[in-house]
Amino acid sequence: MTGSCEVCGNQYDKAFEVVAAGSHHVFDSFECAIQALAPHCEHCGCHVIGHGVEAKGAFYCSAHCAHAAGVKELMDRA
Template identity: 70%
Template sequence: MAQCEVCGNDYDGAFEVTSAGTTHVFDSFECAIHALAPVCEHCGVKVIGHGVQAGGSFFCCAHCARMAGNEGAQDRV
């Protein structure tokens, strides 16, 4: 069994995620998201979809990117 690095649960269904050359062990996608997902620079939510990257920052949507001063950000083209 492997132990989740977020919640500490020992679980036979744990899985590994390798990100930026580092391997992490989780028991659920919820814990993986908690540990690895970027945070929107404007509203603070976890970015679990495509999101928007602008000016070196991550945002959950174009609206938040625009609110942070990235006027050209769009959700759709």
Template identity: 60%
Template sequence: MATCEVCGNEYDMAFEVHSQGAVHVFDSFECAITRMAPVCEHCGCRIVGHGAEVDGRWYCCAHCARESGATGIVDREVTAAGSR
């Protein structure tokens, strides 16, 4: 049994995440996200996907980055034909 470092639950199926030289123990992805996912600098949500980094600041999407003053960032580029 291992103890989740976020909620304190003792769980026989806990897992470890190795990151930047540290080992973290969680009982769920929810707790892992709570502890490890960066937070969007504009809206405050946890960034679970790729996110966008602009000048060392993290955003959940291009919209939030633009709302914070970033320029030249898009979620995706669409051609005239509508394909990527």
């Protein structure tokens, strides 16, 4: 697939398509896909590219950030 990355505009013969929530996206790298699609931590603002944690519709990169934001019931491990 040749396509133009929707993040950086690069024309790349190895571009790939991602379908997320019914929307089609074209990227030239996982880095650009992460920039466009990964949620941001509500506390520190980093991209959540691992499992992360979620509470009341908000995403956090870790229970530490969730705790700092006032969400005390989440844990990284049980």
